[in-house]
Amino acid sequence: SGQSRPMRILQFVQSAAAPGDANSAICAVDSYCANVEWAMNVGDKKGQILDAVVLAVRPRWVLELGTYCGYSTMRIARLLPPGARLVTLEMNQHYAQVAKQILGHAGLDTQVDLLVGASSALIPQLKKKFEMETFDLIFIDHWKASYLPDARLLEECGLLAPGTVLLADNVTCPGAPDYLQYVRNSPRYRSEYFPCQLEYLQVEDGMEKSVFLG
Ligand SMILES: CCCNc1ncnc2c1ncn2[C@@H]1O[C@H](/C=C/CNC(=O)c2cc(-c3ccc(F)cc3)cc(O)c2O)[C@H](C)[C@H]1O
Numbered sequence: 001s002g003q004s005r006p007m008r009i010l011q012f013v014q015s016a017a018a019p020g021d022a023n024s025a026i027c028a029v030d031s032y033c034a035n036v037e038w039a040m041n042v043g044d045k046k047g048q049i050l051d052a053v054v055l056a057v058r059p060r061w062v063l064e065l066g067t068y069c070g071y072s073t074m075r076i077a078r079l080l081p082p083g084a085r086l087v088t089l090e091m092n093q094h095y096a097q098v099a100k101q102i103l104g105h106a107g108l109d110t111q112v113d114l115l116v117g118a119s120s121a122l123i124p125q126l127k128k129k130f131e132m133e134t135f136d137l138i139f140i141d142h143w144k145a146s147y148l149p150d151a152r153l154l155e156e157c158g159l160l161a162p163g164t165v166l167l168a169d170n171v172t173c174p175g176a177p178d179y180l181q182y183v184r185n186s187p188r189y190r191s192e193y194f195p196c197q198l199e200y201l202q203v204e205d206g207m208e209k210s211v212f213l214g
């Protein structure tokens, strides 16, 4: 049933997770994707690295590139201090609709602004739209070939401040070699690699944490 994988994930969350309970919604997605059908959520192992970074940064403004079903959106939103905002960008209308419903079920829609559109078109509008200056944390988990161009675009739009943390998923699998080469060799970043397993599988992956230096 459910014509798409994200729709089937949504239906499982709606049936298995307690409304308003973000942790039970996160557990429901992980249980479905570990036992029924794999999906490209960051998952619980890499999710714990994401959680640790969110807690360390205590961000006021967070940007996520690639909402998909909203799994990492939930992980970030549930840890934000009061008044903080998470802006997440998703170019696929169907995925955005599913994510909106999952976030609503989890009771996290007030902290999250989900914008439907391509990052390349939306990033230049963010300062004006949200009357903000720079992001404190950016989670990058969209098409892997877009990591580098979007990091450059964020620099050019003045959305990074010294200390802004970029956390990128999948730098090993599927990999984002041009992005890795850039953040590891540019004097504008201090980069650190976190080895980890790919979501729900015994496959090597890793996340790259890069602090913008200005
Ligand atoms: C203008 C375009 C850019 N701008 C954009 N602007 C807005 N939204 C964008 C943009 N580009 C993409 N999106 C959205 O983000 C999502 C895309 C997410 C992509 N994620 C992966 O491909 C992946 C693969 C594997 C994997 C590992 C091993 C395997 F064997 C198979 C797969 C694992 C992982 O953890 C992965 O995150 C969503 C589907 C898509 O609509």
Ligand SMILES: [Mg+2]
Residues within 6 Å of the ligand: 040, 041, 042, 141, 169, 170
């Ligand atoms: Mg990913």
